[in-house]
Structure formats: C-alpha cells, structure tokens
Amino acid sequence: MGVLPRPDVVPYIAQWSEERDPQTTVVARRGGIGYADEIVHDRDEDGVLWARSTHRPGKGRPEFGKVHGLRQRRAMRRLLCQVCAGPADLNDNGVLWLLGEDPHNPASWPEDLLTSHPPLCLPCAATSVRLCPHLSRRYVALRVREFYLAGVWGTLYRPGFPQPVVADAAGIAYDDRRLRWLRGHQLIMRLETFTPVDLTSETG
Template sequence: MTNYAALVPYTPYVNAWSDEHDQPATVIERPGAGIGYADETLYDRDRHGVLWQRVAVNQGAGEPNFGKVHPFRQRRAMRRLLCGVCAGPADRTDEGVLWLVRDYRDDWPDWPNRMGVDEPPVCVGCARRASRMCPELRQGAVAIRAGRYPIAGVTGLLYRTTGTRFPRLVGGHQVPYDDPAARWTQAVKILRKLGDCRVVPLDELCRT
C-alpha cells in the first residue's frame, strides 16, 4: 500500500491541491466558433484560441491531490520546459530534453517517436526520485531524450453542439491545435509531440 502522507514533501509542482477548486464557469455554444464561457475574458484562451479550464491557484493549500494536474502550472511548465516536479529548468543536453514516462515500448516499432505527452519534462535529480517514489512510474518507467518536442495540442474535455445555447459534454480526449475539434475543447493540459528520441536506461541516468 502506498503511503501518500510520506509523499507530501515531494509533491510535484504540477500537482493540484485540495483547496484549488474549479472556478464557476458556464460553458456555452458560440455559433460557428465552438465553445466559450458566458462571462469569458481575454485570459480564458491561449494563444491558439483554445478555451482553458478555470481553476483557483492556491498551491500548497490543503492536501495534494495526487493524480490530478493543475492546468495553469502544467501549462507553464510545458511552455517553458520546466521540470514538472521542482519547477526548475528541465535537463537538456546535445541529445535533447529529458522526459520520464511510463514504458510503452511495445506500442509501435519506433516508440516514443511521434508520441504526444502531457507530462512536463524533468531534471535529472527529480527523474531519479520520481522513478523510485511515484506509484505509477514504479510500474515501469523509462527516461527519454527528445531532440524535437513542438507544442502540438491539448488534452481536455470535448463538447458537441446541441443546437441550443448549451453544448453537450462528450468526454476527455487529446486534440491537435489544427483540428477543428480544438474549438470544442475545454483544455486542461498542453501536449508536446516527441521526436528524434533516444531511450536512456534509468541506471545510466542515475550514474550521471
């Protein structure tokens, strides 16, 4: 059994906390333009015009909500290539930026090339700790150096038109920015697409 209380001092930067509640926001349909908020402001959309979930920013308040990511901090870490654990600069070498992800090498022959990730990159020190302490990563983790990692889209909640003022929530999905469905998505995470990747054995990483 995982002792989550012992993990509190090591709560990742991008983790949500129990007092960071979703903010009131009524999702409406904008004819010909997808979804929006009834009281929308300029801060509700990113530079690509995609609507983002409203969440209070109160890091450290209450208890860590392990498994739930805070949209603002995830977005900041992904855009600035910050370590998702400590918020310092992610590790970067001539071979690329470092990511630590679940090991799915059986998914396709040249995995993880072309993989979309919504986990921010990491620094070497946090990669070592996370591989030992994170319950999900302990099931099988792999470190990756990615030479290419463009921002490609978002993870979020997809809505469909109902022909009325209020659209219908369909469920969660990942969508590229150039997909028309992005206009119908309430984003919660940024996606980057990895390329020119090299898998780095964890024992090799721990020796550096």
C-alpha cells in the same frame, strides 16, 4: 484519528485540494464554445478556451491523481521540471522525459509519442521512478532533441440546447476543427526525435 503527515515530495503540477475549478457557464460562441462571462485571459494566443482554476499551491492536501492545468501549461511551454519547477535537464542529446512505456519492448510503443507530462530534471527523475507507483513498475527515459506542442487535452463539447453538452474527454490536435469545441486542461507535446537512455547511468 491522527493527522497524516504531508508527503515530502509534491510535484509542481499536482493539484491541491483547495484549488477548485470556479463554476462557469459554457455557451455556444463563434462556431464553438466559450464562457458566458468570458474574459481575454480565458483563451491563449492560439484561441484555445482553457478551464479556469484557482492557484493555491500548498493549501489543503495534494491530489496526486489530478493535474493543475495552469502549472502544467507553464512547465510545458517553458520546459520546466514537472516536480520542482526548475529547468528541465538538457544535454547534447536533448531534454529529459520519462514515459510509462516498457523499456524492453520499443515495438510496443505508440507510433506517435505524445505526452501531457512535462520534462524533468535529473534529481527529480530519479526521485520519481522511486516514489511514483506508475513509474516504479516500468518507465523509459528519453533524451529528446526535437519536439513541439501538438495539441490540447480537455473536455470536448457538442452542440446542444439550450447550451452545449459534454461529449467526451479528448486530446485534440491544433489543426483539428473540433478544437473550437474543447475546454482545455493540459497541453500535449509530440516527441519527434529521441534516444532512450539509462537513467541510472545519467544520475551517477
């Protein structure tokens, strides 16, 4: 069997096959969970426990269905394009986001627009709707003026013996007490004030 060529476009936040999560032991700690060998860098300034991951972009095969948690967090916090890691596009109408919603039926959109997908720059947005199987079927482009980090998506645990046990995968708001029982994988952004735009017109 021949070697398949690597794709030309691999999103910055995509995980690579040689980026494996190190083995960790989750224990009960401080009314929630922690690591048996926890270090200060395992938590962020909000006290959220984050999944550990190795950082080896470009090594192995891109795994498009998986997101590298550390790069996703960096892109969200710094408003970087999720594909190229450059600055996300910003104009007078706001920052550019793409969502996989029906552009012709806004009534079907969820009341709370929450996303774990970082924003994009214009060139990468145009590439994404052409190459991404999900977005090629349907997408809406938004210019977002007001937004804020609302919570964390990850693995939710519950008390168990002798160690906490996995309960579910969940998105948990920052003001939810269950956040202490979450091992975070991705940040969640709430898109508050936005305007749908024609991406084709914007990209010229």
